[in-house]
Amino acid sequence: MKVLHLVLIFASLTLNAQQLRDKNEAVSKHELNFDKLSTSWDEGIPLGNGMVGALVWQKGNNLHLSLDRADLWDMRPMKGLHRKEFSYKWVEGQVEKKDYGIVQKYFDEPYDTEPAPSKIPGGALEFEIQNWGAVSSVRLSPKEAMCEVKWQNGIVLKTFVHAVKPVGWFRFENLKGDFIPHLIAPKYQGEVKVSGDPVGGDDLARLGYKQGKVTQTANTISYEQEGWGGFKYQISVTWKKINNSTVEGVWSITSQYPNTKINPVAESVVKKNLESGYSTDLKSHIAWWEKFWSKSSIQVPDPLLEKQWYLEQYKFGSAARRGAPTISLQAVWTADNGRLPPWKGDYHHDLNTQLSYWPSYSGNHLEEGMGYIDDLEKNKANYKRYTKMYFGNDGLAVPGVTTLDGTEMGGWIQYSFSPTVSAWLGHHYYLQWRYSMDRKFLEQKAYPWIKDVAKHLEQTTVIDEKGFRKLPISSSPEMNDNDISAWFHQNTNYDLALMTFTFKAAAELATELGLKEEALHWKKIGDQFPDYARTANNEMMVTPTMPYTESHRHFSHLMAIHPLGLIKWEDGEKAQSTIKNTLNLVDKIGPDYWCGYSYSWMANLKAREKDGEGAAHDLEIFAKAFCLKNSFHVNGDQTKSGYSKFQYKPFTLEGNFAFAAGLQEMLLQSYAGFIEIMPAVPVSWKDISFNTLRAEGAFLVSASKKEGIITEIKIVAEQGGKTKLKLPFKNWKIESGEKVNTKEISEEFIELQFDKGGSIILKNKDTRY
Numbered sequence: 001m002k003v004l005h006l007v008l009i010f011a012s013l014t015l016n017a018q019q020l021r022d023k024n025e026a027v028s029k030h031e032l033n034f035d036k037l038s039t040s041w042d043e044g045i046p047l048g049n050g051m052v053g054a055l056v057w058q059k060g061n062n063l064h065l066s067l068d069r070a071d072l073w074d075m076r077p078m079k080g081l082h083r084k085e086f087s088y089k090w091v092e093g094q095v096e097k098k099d100y101g102i103v104q105k106y107f108d109e110p111y112d113t114e115p116a117p118s119k120i121p122g123g124a125l126e127f128e129i130q131n132w133g134a135v136s137s138v139r140l141s142p143k144e145a146m147c148e149v150k151w152q153n154g155i156v157l158k159t160f161v162h163a164v165k166p167v168g169w170f171r172f173e174n175l176k177g178d179f180i181p182h183l184i185a186p187k188y189q190g191e192v193k194v195s196g197d198p199v200g201g202d203d204l205a206r207l208g209y210k211q212g213k214v215t216q217t218a219n220t221i222s223y224e225q226e227g228w229g230g231f232k233y234q235i236s237v238t239w240k241k242i243n244n245s246t247v248e249g250v251w252s253i254t255s256q257y258p259n260t261k262i263n264p265v266a267e268s269v270v271k272k273n274l275e276s277g278y279s280t281d282l283k284s285h286i287a288w289w290e291k292f293w294s295k296s297s298i299q300v301p302d303p304l305l306e307k308q309w310y311l312e313q314y315k316f317g318s319a320a321r322r323g324a325p326t327i328s329l330q331a332v333w334t335a336d337n338g339r340l341p342p343w344k345g346d347y348h349h350d351l352n353t354q355l356s357y358w359p360s361y362s363g364n365h366l367e368e369g370m371g372y373i374d375d376l377e378k379n380k381a382n383y384k385r386y387t388k389m390y391f392g393n394d395g396l397a398v399p400g401v402t403t404l405d406g407t408e409m410g411g412w413i414q415y416s417f418s419p420t421v422s423a424w425l426g427h428h429y430y431l432q433w434r435y436s437m438d439r440k441f442l443e444q445k446a447y448p449w450i451k452d453v454a455k456h457l458e459q460t461t462v463i464d465e466k467g468f469r470k471l472p473i474s475s476s477p478e479m480n481d482n483d484i485s486a487w488f489h490q491n492t493n494y495d496l497a498l499m500t501f502t503f504k505a506a507a508e509l510a511t512e513l514g515l516k517e518e519a520l521h522w523k524k525i526g527d528q529f530p531d532y533a534r535t536a537n538n539e540m541m542v543t544p545t546m547p548y549t550e551s552h553r554h555f556s557h558l559m560a561i562h563p564l565g566l567i568k569w570e571d572g573e574k575a576q577s578t579i580k581n582t583l584n585l586v587d588k589i590g591p592d593y594w595c596g597y598s599y600s601w602m603a604n605l606k607a608r609e610k611d612g613e614g615a616a617h618d619l620e621i622f623a624k625a626f627c628l629k630n631s632f633h634v635n636g637d638q639t640k641s642g643y644s645k646f647q648y649k650p651f652t653l654e655g656n657f658a659f660a661a662g663l664q665e666m667l668l669q670s671y672a673g674f675i676e677i678m679p680a681v682p683v684s685w686k687d688i689s690f691n692t693l694r695a696e697g698a699f700l701v702s703a704s705k706k707e708g709i710i711t712e713i714k715i716v717a718e719q720g721g722k723t724k725l726k727l728p729f730k731n732w733k734i735e736s737g738e739k740v741n742t743k744e745i746s747e748e749f750i751e752l753q754f755d756k757g758g759s760i761i762l763k764n765k766d767t768r769y
Helices: 002-028 088-097 100-111 266-276 278-295 301-318 350-358 366-378 380-391 423-437 439-460 493-512 516-526 572-588 597-606 614-625 654-667
Strands: 031-036 046-049 050-057 064-067 123-128 135-141 144-149 156-161 167-175 183-184 213-217 220-226 232-243 246-256 295-300 674-677 688-695 699-706 708-716 721-726 732-744 749-764
Touching: 002 232, 002 295, 002 301, 031 572, 046 156, 046 301, 046 516, 050 156, 050 295, 064 167, 064 246, 088 100, 088 295, 088 721, 123 278, 123 674, 135 301, 156 572, 167 278, 183 220, 183 232, 183 439, 183 749, 213 654, 220 266, 220 350, 246 266, 246 278, 246 423, 278 301, 278 749, 295 654, 301 614, 301 654, 350 597, 366 423, 380 439, 439 516, 493 516, 597 614, 597 688, 614 654, 674 699, 674 708, 708 732
Parallel strands: 674 721
Antiparallel strands: 031 135, 046 050, 050 064, 064 123, 123 183, 135 144, 144 156, 156 167, 167 246, 213 220, 220 232, 232 246, 295 688, 688 699, 699 708, 708 749, 721 749, 732 749
């Protein structure tokens, strides 16, 4: 028995070592390689760590590094927003009176016409390269989060943003002659040529800042800029010669808001780091990224999709971090073109932030995902202020468009002041709990958030003449834009799904915590909502009076299918009919007014339909038509191939991260109460593998398919507990098992009961592998 136990341990250790090698080899294959530098900021090579970031490109004759920091914000209040009419009740009255122009004037127009509040850029480093000749290669290594540029004359640049420190490093090798860096300040003074353009961005000069000052002493250059209301930031760069042909340098950006703890200034940060040295920081930087890449890996036979997935993981690792703000529209890569970023670089909570964190759960990056939760918790008191002020209750609502600290910005208030924004954010609290099974998180964060949202929705809703609970006025992003017709007197399927989810989750979590009376109360309220509006053909509608008849970018009416999973394929014939007929209708009406993120979201929806071909097709269109060469999602169809009538290129990240989640959804699903392996992959995908994707219940799952047959599954129970596995093979054997009991409950399912840290490897007996 002891010998068998040792054999099983050895088999498990051998597989773990092989998985780690597979992960390292997989990411190494997916570098970006070019034969010249980009000449626009939005196609630069991205580097970042959630708080600071850089884009490497060429501007004119100079090598240009756009430098950014996530908390650089102009936080002035949105002009005219906080007036006596600032209330949901007043808006409801204006809708009733059909006098809506004044609402748009007060609450929608300022977002378009005012330059701030807004994210603002940092600055840039430039190096004179006009005498270096042509570039021979540009390489981004996602594995090491390092950019390398080589010139034909032998000069080499190696640059990275440190994984956890607020600094970026550069090292030039084989230099010939003088080394001349320049610190470039944003142009906050000058003629205003562009104004009132929230998509393209207003000129920075509209902010009215005095131009900051650049100072230089020996090998250090610093720039300090004062913004609105006493806010200041500093950029500093310092460098030293290692030998006659090698220079190493480090830069940083630091910020300081009034009445907050005094932070070290950038100049002191860079000098301290220069002393520790490039090699020391590179070592700790690479160690962080090795740990990041060890969390999960995939291999699929579609090279375009596999490469895009690894690039999305890289950007997620560069943009998401505990201690840093939530991923905004552009994260740490704010526009460097003399203008404000698209849509002010703000926090859109009607889709953008939510999609950005989708891949963190099954992708096994819960730590980075917690940065989202931490930031929401940090701003919770401000959200409570807004809830009391706008909705007049003591629950929890969140503005759909916010500044860095969660303050409302207005603009299309059907969505920026929607009563259900906090419910969608609550779904992320729920997912973090389900994928981690962290009891402390459940008690201290997940249930308190969802409970407060439930209180808000209970107080905001009313009972209609049929005895059903409803919102007085309801909306569905972004159907009918900001017209009065975007308000409905019946629940939209969007709002209905979010409210149904909230009370269902509140009851579930209260039960888990032994709060029986609270659970019964939430269930009672949840039971008062009607069913979803469907057509006679069982297609999801926008509202009971509005079918889906026109192409639209936002699939808000499909929230019950994905991401909320309230209508599941596994529920049977009616649910399957709803899902299938609805997605067929959306495809039939077509993608004329889709954005890139629409294709990513649709892939997730089709994966829930178990349509592997359809999901892969939509991901392929996203990757080839809606991304720039550096992998950034830019909303419009860059190929002009009929995938959308939107052909512009404003850069936002949510489409990128929803893509990653879509491919993960094809490979592993666990939302229906059991683990399903490769539930939605194309038949043509014969050879597939993935390592340590995460399932609900805190189970880490690895699997492989060879020659069209699933050959092996490994499950590790991080927290222990019970789960079910949908068997992908009829004849199987336990290759190894630790701290696990198995029970066949049908030909289709096996029940697994684990102790904490338990594991099992199942193999297909009908294959030679």
